[in-house]
Amino acid sequence: MRYRGTQIKAAIIVLMIAAILCLHYLTLPEKAYHHAVYRTLFYLPLILASFWFGLTGALSVCGAVLMTFSPYVLTHWEGFSVGDFDTILEGLLFIASTTILGLLVEREKKADKARLEAERLACIGRAVSEVAHDMKTPLMAIGGFTSQVAKAMEADNPNRKKLGIVIQETTRMESMVKEMLEFGRPLELHLSDRSLNEIALDCMEVSKPVAKEAGVDLESHLAPSLPLVTLDVSRMKQVILNLMMNAIQASPAGEKIMVGTTHEKQGVLLSVSDCGCGIVEKDREAVFQPFFSTKKGGTGLGLPIVKKIVEAHGGDVSFHPNPRKGVTFTVQLPHVKP
Numbered sequence: 001m002r003y004r005g006t007q008i009k010a011a012i013i014v015l016m017i018a019a020i021l022c023l024h025y026l027t028l029p030e031k032a033y034h035h036a037v038y039r040t041l042f043y044l045p046l047i048l049a050s051f052w053f054g055l056t057g058a059l060s061v062c063g064a065v066l067m068t069f070s071p072y073v074l075t076h077w078e079g080f081s082v083g084d085f086d087t088i089l090e091g092l093l094f095i096a097s098t099t100i101l102g103l104l105v106e107r108e109k110k111a112d113k114a115r116l117e118a119e120r121l122a123c124i125g126r127a128v129s130e131v132a133h134d135m136k137t138p139l140m141a142i143g144g145f146t147s148q149v150a151k152a153m154e155a156d157n158p159n160r161k162k163l164g165i166v167i168q169e170t171t172r173m174e175s176m177v178k179e180m181l182e183f184g185r186p187l188e189l190h191l192s193d194r195s196l197n198e199i200a201l202d203c204m205e206v207s208k209p210v211a212k213e214a215g216v217d218l219e220s221h222l223a224p225s226l227p228l229v230t231l232d233v234s235r236m237k238q239v240i241l242n243l244m245m246n247a248i249q250a251s252p253a254g255e256k257i258m259v260g261t262t263h264e265k266q267g268v269l270l271s272v273s274d275c276g277c278g279i280v281e282k283d284r285e286a287v288f289q290p291f292f293s294t295k296k297g298g299t300g301l302g303l304p305i306v307k308k309i310v311e312a313h314g315g316d317v318s319f320h321p322n323p324r325k326g327v328t329f330t331v332q333l334p335h336v337k338p
Contacts, residue, residue: 009052013061016045021068029076039090042069046098054109055102062098066091135177143170187312189232196229196236196261196268196333197222203240204259207248215253216275218244221260227335229268235309239317242302243272243329250276250326258328267315268335273328278321287319306331 023038042065049057078084150163204218211218240259247257255275262269279287288307293300310317315333322328 009048013045013049013052013057016048017042017061017064017068020045021072024069024072039087042094043097046094046101050098050101050105055106058098058102058105062095065094135173139170139174139177143167143174146170187235187309189235189312191230191232193228193230194233195226196231196270197226199231199233199236200240200259200261200270203237203244206241207244210245211248211257214248214251216248216251217256219256219258221258223261223263226261226263226268229333229335231313231333232309236313239306239309239331240270240272242306243331246302246329247272247274247276250274252276263335266332266334268333270331270333271328273322273326275322275324275326278325278327279319288317 020038020041023041024035027034027038029035046058046061046065049061053060073084073087146163146166150160150167153160153163200220200222204220208218244257244259251257251274257275258271258273260271260273262271288303289300290304291300293302307317310331310333313333315331317329317331319327319329
């Protein structure tokens, strides 16, 4: 249905251009005022194409009009007369209008998309917070009472192992509830000017025992003399540790995880590269969506929380596949202006 609607819109634009061209070609050249009005009519399909198809549609209409109307201009060329000069100026104005209108529409579409996404995430966050808040108290009660019962049992009691599984799963559920509350809670940043290299090294020290247990190595390539970044230290550690833990879990034993920093014109970049199986094409659009996870037992809130924290710092987080294998997640943060 949507495809048919697109076809109908495209057909309307094509018919409008064709009709205006027919007016030009079928009207005597001497009727200059008529042709002046007809040239103005080309803006109608341009505006419709911009609103319906964005910059691509505007450029397509502009190209189609220039190609189909140029033969008429060349056929009635008068040796660069005042009328010819006026036609050229109108053509340049038409091209400029196409670019400006297309870019404005694209910007407005992006702003609307970002607003709708923010509203959607806010609704999800409120719902998640309410659910997580209701789950928190009973989970604490289950974990606490189960631990008490397990301690009161004899060491050789066969039911003690079953209670241990209950405690383990309850702890995992409590961790999930914590992530859900973290995602739904508004961020409060305590900012200070710090070195991203120092924070990355601290996170690597914390991650080393986990990496050693998984049989992977952590390596760093940190840019010297990195500019300071205005950030919340604890929140940024949460971001980096999350990316590192994901990389450790994704990489098989014997591989290396690379943590690097660079300084570019747009800001300071931190990257975490793993050697896992990568992210399949169909999942790439959903990586930062809440509750999307390819890990068994994952909440799907780790990367959305990372995105939320980074964007709260005025930065951006993205990823790309590595040439050999695995993916690299990159966090871009604005550096402190001198």
